[in-house]
Amino acid sequence: MFDRLKTSLERLLPLTREEFVYFVTLLTPRKLAKHEYFLRAGEVCTQIAFINQGCLRYYYLKDGDEFNGQFFFEGAWIGDYQSFLTGQPSIQYFDALEDAELLVMQHTDLQNLYAELPKFERFGRVLAENVVIGSQRRTASLLFDTPEERYLKLIKERPKVMERIPLHHIASYLGIKPESLSRIRKRLAENR
Amino acid sequence: MFDRLKTSLERLLPLTREEFVYFVTLLTPRKLAKHEYFLRAGEVCTQIAFINQGCLRYYYLKDGDEFNGQFFFEGAWIGDYQSFLTGQPSIQYFDALEDAELLVMQHTDLQNLYAELPKFERFGRVLAENVVIGSQRRTASLLFDTPEERYLKLIKERPKVMERIPLHHIASYLGIKPESLSRIRKRLAENR
DNA sequence: TGCTTTTCTTAACCCAGGTTAAGTACGTAC
DNA sequence: GTACGTACTTAACCTGGGTTAAGAAAAGCA
Numbered sequence: 270m271f272d273r274l275k276t277s278l279e280r281l282l283p284l285t286r287e288e289f290v291y292f293v294t295l296l297t298p299r300k301l302a303k304h305e306y307f308l309r310a311g312e313v314c315t316q317i318a319f320i321n322q323g324c325l326r327y328y329y330l331k332d333g334d335e336f337n338g339q340f341f342f343e344g345a346w347i348g349d350y351q352s353f354l355t356g357q358p359s360i361q362y363f364d365a366l367e368d369a370e371l372l373v374m375q376h377t378d379l380q381n382l383y384a385e386l387p388k389f390e391r392f393g394r395v396l397a398e399n400v401v402i403g404s405q406r407r408t409a410s411l412l413f414d415t416p417e418e419r420y421l422k423l424i425k426e427r428p429k430v431m432e433r434i435p436l437h438h439i440a441s442y443l444g445i446k447p448e449s450l451s452r453i454r455k456r457l458a459e460n461r
Numbered sequence: 462m463f464d465r466l467k468t469s470l471e472r473l474l475p476l477t478r479e480e481f482v483y484f485v486t487l488l489t490p491r492k493l494a495k496h497e498y499f500l501r502a503g504e505v506c507t508q509i510a511f512i513n514q515g516c517l518r519y520y521y522l523k524d525g526d527e528f529n530g531q532f533f534f535e536g537a538w539i540g541d542y543q544s545f546l547t548g549q550p551s552i553q554y555f556d557a558l559e560d561a562e563l564l565v566m567q568h569t570d571l572q573n574l575y576a577e578l579p580k581f582e583r584f585g586r587v588l589a590e591n592v593v594i595g596s597q598r599r600t601a602s603l604l605f606d607t608p609e610e611r612y613l614k615l616i617k618e619r620p621k622v623m624e625r626i627p628l629h630h631i632a633s634y635l636g637i638k639p640e641s642l643s644r645i646r647k648r649l650a651e652n653r
Numbered sequence: 654t655g656c657t658t659t660t661c662t663t664a665a666c667c668c669a670g671g672t673t674a675a676g677t678a679c680g681t682a683c
Numbered sequence: 684g685t686a687c688g689t690a691c692t693t694a695a696c697c698t699g700g701g702t703t704a705a706g707a708a709a710a711g712c713a
Binding site for chain 3: 415417448
């Protein structure tokens with residue numbers, strides 16, 4: 270149940286057995302069926318979750334269209350930073366793209382953890398830092414790569430996404446419509 | 462010299478006089494003339510800096526074209542997170558758009574600070590968290606706003622950018638060419 | 654002051670992605 | 684097995700940003 274979490278945590282900071290156990294007592298397991306929501310826009314994000322199994326995404330809704338922000342797999346932490354940190358309503362939807370098992374931590378418990386064991390501030394810092402790196406890479410790619418280049422990078426750098434995520438979701442992640450992704454795929458197939 | 466820094470730090474965490482003084486001893490003032498570089502792509506980012514006066518940007522270079530990632534003004538901290546944290550060479554250029562005064566902190570000094578005064582882990586965490594929020598907002602906007610919408614939001618939300626940054630840099634920040642920004646501005650002027 | 658450089662705009666043409674609409678393939682529930 | 688929904692593709696037409704080239708306006712600077 271907690272093997273994956275342990276491996277993941279230990280990469281961030283060394284923990285004694287007691288500290289890990291304490292951390293685990295703050296977590297609540299939760300199952301999500303495919304298409305079920307972890308968070309909806311308009312709600313305040315009061316919890317973060319470790320993905321023990323399955324796959325989730327977050328997306329934005331604008332004029333009735335979904336825009337995929339990111340895909341998450343086993344070992345990732347999810348939550349809307351903006352909302353979680355500021356207490357403002359989220360503008361993101363998190364839902365499961367496959368049946369999923371989560372380990373959920375409440376905002377208040379995390380704040381208490383920071384207060385009681387300041388060592389875990391490092392956990393929070395490193396987590397945030399990793400999100401920064403990912404988010405900046407994504408921004409850069411949206412800024413100066415063409416959709417075709419983004420598609421090729423995705424194939425190369427995140428094969429798991431290509432294997433487990435439907436193409437129309439990938440199109441949305443790339444910032445284009447499914448029809449355009451089909452066009453790009455055709456173009457690439459012909460020019461090989 | 463350190464007034465702005467003090468105000469800025471105190472918003473993150475309460476400090477004793479001694480702690481603040483200690484923090485300040487880790488900082489080195491540095492002046493940058495307009496167009497001078499704080500960091501170039503290919504270098505490892507071994508320092509972060511507080512902007513005491515002036516304005517900087519970071520940009521990416523692709524096929525000879527500059528793509529503005531972000532603009533920074535007084536009170537902001539700058540540095541390439543990706544490079545600073547991983548020790549990998551940066552792919553960003555930081556340069557001054559106006560003459561600037563910085564307060565520079567070395568990577569090793571920051572790490573020592575974390576070790577000696579764990580309380581400052583919070584400083585690092587909150588800083589990273591704020592960067593996450595900014596970066597995710599930018600990603601979202603690039604993903605689902607049109608260039609025209611991004612331009613209108615910029616006028617509304619960051620008037621300082623409009624006042625102090627040349628339009629061709631703003632175009633690059635919006636993900637379009639200067640000619641297209643001119644077109645958008647004309648369109649908006651006519652349709653009012 | 655006059656000269657150069659930078660900044661900004663305009664216009665004509667091109668093209669990748671959006672839109673609309675239709676069709677195919679596959680899975681699954683009944 | 685059939686019917687339905689989901690996923691994916693194709694094609695015709697449209698549109699907004701890119702490209703190229705030129706010129707106007709403002710800012711530096713000698």
